[in-house]
Amino acid sequence: MDQHHQEVATEPNTKPNSKRDFNQRCKPISVVVMDHRTDRKTLAQLMWLHRKVYKASNGKLKLRKPKSVLQHLQAGHKIVAANSVDSQIIGFALLAFPEKPGATNIDEYRYDWVGPKEDCMAIQTVCVDPFHQGCGVTKLLFEKANEVAKTPEIGRKARRFLLAKISEDNSESRGAFASKEFIESTPDYVGNDTYRSVFVKREVWSTPVEIEAARKKQKIGSGKPAYPPC
Numbered sequence: 001m002d003q004h005h006q007e008v009a010t011e012p013n014t015k016p017n018s019k020r021d022f023n024q025r026c027k028p029i030s031v032v033v034m035d036h037r038t039d040r041k042t043l044a045q046l047m048w049l050h051r052k053v054y055k056a057s058n059g060k061l062k063l064r065k066p067k068s069v070l071q072h073l074q075a076g077h078k079i080v081a082a083n084s085v086d087s088q089i090i091g092f093a094l095l096a097f098p099e100k101p102g103a104t105n106i107d108e109y110r111y112d113w114v115g116p117k118e119d120c121m122a123i124q125t126v127c128v129d130p131f132h133q134g135c136g137v138t139k140l141l142f143e144k145a146n147e148v149a150k151t152p153e154i155g156r157k158a159r160r161f162l163l164a165k166i167s168e169d170n171s172e173s174r175g176a177f178a179s180k181e182f183i184e185s186t187p188d189y190v191g192n193d194t195y196r197s198v199f200v201k202r203e204v205w206s207t208p209v210e211i212e213a214a215r216k217k218q219k220i221g222s223g224k225p226a227y228p229p230c
């Protein structure tokens, strides 16, 4: 464990309560996309943060094993990670492409709510270090996720929707998604879950002009918008 993490771990789990406090916690951060080339040291740092957020979340977050996160990346899924000024990971989210193998727990997502599952990118396991919560880290992660969803991969077009599943009683997470213009479904039981969840979605392409431009760039058709505006 490095020095920075030891320092952060001893901080009280409270949100900023003064402008000075806020500025200290919410120093500029950068957001990167991680893929199968991510080195083990970075992955270990990410899993350390995950366990820390899991412990602080009172069961609201599912614990993932390092092996499952490694498999996630090896199968072609991605991670967006926020780094502090001293290059420590302070937040991340898993990005999963539903048609690819290796992503856990997304088979039962409500794709009927958004169209073909190939048009979606799922956001999973959003984790922000308690010390840095309330600073807009999630907002930056979602912006980067949106960029990833907009970027076509070889042989396939960009995604239309960001989709996530949140347990009904996770008001913090629901609030974070709602504040970033995600729309919620009605709470319901999903698969074998013993608790109810909501799905949240947000359209990646906001205007027909953007859709049209992306379609032309991808050379996938006649020039008509790929998707009608919602």
Ligand SMILES: CC(C)(COP(=O)(O)OP(=O)(O)OC[C@H]1O[C@@H](n2cnc3c(N)ncnc32)[C@H](O)[C@@H]1OP(=O)(O)O)[C@@H](O)C(=O)NCCC(=O)NCCS
Pocket (backbone or CB within 6 Å): 053, 057, 060, 061, 124, 125, 126, 127, 128, 129, 132, 133, 134, 135, 136, 137, 138, 139, 140, 165, 166, 167, 170, 171, 172, 173, 174, 175, 176, 177, 179
């Ligand atoms: C949920 C979580 C990712 C949010 O991260 P964050 O970086 O603090 O989020 P941001 O600072 O970008 O945004 C917080 C937003 O959520 C809202 N919010 C926070 N707590 C809330 C609550 N209890 N009820 C309603 N809204 C809440 C805030 O109003 C804020 O909106 P604003 O930007 O419009 O002011 C973070 O709290 C976390 O890691 N929680 C534990 C793990 C977890 O539950 N992950 C989600 C699994 S799906």
